[in-house]
Amino acid sequence: MAVASRTAEAPDLDEIRKCVHCGICLPQCPTYRVLGEEMDSPRGRIYLMRAAAEGRVGLSRTFQHHLDLCLGCRACETACPSGVRFGSLLEATRAELRRAGPPAKHRLLQTFIFSVFPEPARLGAALALFKLYKRSGLRALVRATGVLRRLPQLAAMEALLEDVPAAAPLPEFVSARGRVVGRVGLLTGCVQRHLYPGVNRDTARLLALAGFEVVIPKSQGCCGALELHAGRVDAHASRARALAAAFPDDLDFVVTNAAGCGAAMKEYGHRIPELARFAARVRDVTEVLAGADLPLGPLDLTVTYHDACHLVHGQRVRQEPRQLLRRIPGLRLVELADSDLCCGSAGIYNLLEPGVARELLERKLARIVESGARVVAAANPGCLLQIAWGCRQRGLDVTLVHPVELLARAVDAHQG
Ligand code: SF4
Ligand code: SF4
Incomplete structure (x- = not known):
């Protein structure tokens, strides 16, 4: 089968061909479990990717629809005996769709999300406005009008946020308690720093208790995960480079406490070879603390x-x-x-x-x-x-x- 002309971001055909259509991933796929459609399963989506790569289908609305419905959860990767790297295929396919496919769904909402969420200062300002919206009684008024029922995307965003805690900034350096066992950097994240500042504070405290010096650069920005998952690969690459540059070179680990950020950062080297060394030092906080001797008292829970x-x-x-x-x-x-x-x-x-x-x-x-x-x-x-x-x-x-x-x-x- 002739291979159709592809954009630079097309998914890797060799990776696509690793799928042997066994279907072992299907019961693990959340969208297949909910929708029961082959085209909303990993095998179906890989079939679509291959058909597009071989010029048998175009990057149509239908193609886009089945890819949009994918959560990018990667449960299919864990299940797959052939080792298909579905996450990478999905990222590349979404990048290709952005460049050569139909316009994205919910463009206005996406424009808002991608201009605010990966920018910690803008996200902070937006959340401050949300606080005002909630406290002024405007929220109750908007809900009473029923207008949100006609705007399910906006309703989902509005409902998710219950409270926005006050976030005291963390110091740029936290000393180790007791014997120093190493030196780590801490990613504060975008959503995490504004909505769960206590998680960052506790992470720094536990790392220090475990004997690590903790470096928390003020200049750090977003890791670019959201953009990567949406196929915005150029924006992701520039954020990845900027983030890596914000951390000093002498760290044993760069620690994250947000799964999405950690997964993206551990794979920086796949797309940006010069960041492979940085990526190799990224750890989830639970990986680092698993080997630590922490003084833990009882919790009856x-x-x-x-x-x-x-x-x-x-x-x-x-x-x-x-x-x-x-x-x-x-x-x-x-x-x-x-x-x-x-x-x-x-x-x-x-x-x-x-x-x-x-x-x-x-x-x-x-x-x-x-x-x-x-x-x-x-x-x-x-x-x-x-x-x-x-x-x-x-x-x-x-x-x-x-x-x-x-x-x-x-x-x-x-x-x-
Ligand atoms: S990433 Fe998740 S939702 Fe998408 S195909 Fe794989 S298992 Fe299904
Ligand atoms: S488990 Fe792997 S090889 Fe089997 S259908 Fe799913 S992606 Fe393809």
Whole structure:
């Protein structure tokens, strides 16, 4: 079959050909489980990519639709016995669609998201306006008019945000406690620094307690993950280069506590070879703390753990968060059924595809209720926002936390 003329960002045909159509990935794919359509499964999407590469189909609206519905959760990668790197294929296909396909859906919303979310200062200003919107009574008024029912994407964004905490800036350097075992950088992230500043504070504190000097450069920006997943590869590359340049060269690790950021940063070298050395030093905070001797006091809690897709599938970090939580005296960790099935957050997927996202959230909430836990730990801000919103909607008495918050509470309990 003749290969059609491709753009520079076309997915790698050799990678596409690694798929042997076995279908083992299908039961692990959230969109296949919800929609039951072959074209909304990994195998179907790879079939479409191959058909486009061989010139049998164009980059049509239908093609775009099936790719848009993909969460980019990478559960299919974990399942695949042939080692198909679906995430890379998806990123390249989305980049190709952006350059040579039909106009993107929800263009206005996407323009807003991509001009605000990856810019920490703009995101901070937007969140300050949201605070005002909520406190002034405007939110209640807007909800009462019912206007949001006609704008499901806007409604999803509005509903996700319940509160915007006050965020005191972190110092640029935190000294190690006791014997120095190493020196690490801390990524503060975009959403994380504004919506979960306590997670960054606890991360720095725990790393220091574990004996690490912690460098937190003020000049650091966004990691570019959102842009990469949307096929905005040029913007991603410039953010990746700027972020790597913001961290000093003498670090043992660059630590993240947001699964999506960590997965993207660990793979910087795939697209930008000169960042391979930086990428090799990136670690999730749970990987670094798993080997640390932390002074942990008792917490009388029943906790379940939700695997963030880009931690468990993107970074293959599954055991470390569980091991850390099990080390807290008194804490009962109960397994969550389908713990590694996407909650529907997936970056900005819940804003762009609220229908499928909502269905996945409902499934996650049902499993949480079955677990009997009142506390759900998850290591990604998107999952925390999404599941907390679902719990509020359903009136569930469930608290969402990052694992480092529980560890920090256990340290407090130890210190009495
Ligand atoms: S990335 Fe997730 S949603 Fe997309 S095909 Fe793979 S398993 Fe399905
Ligand atoms: S498991 Fe791998 S080889 Fe099998 S259909 Fe899925 S992507 Fe293709």
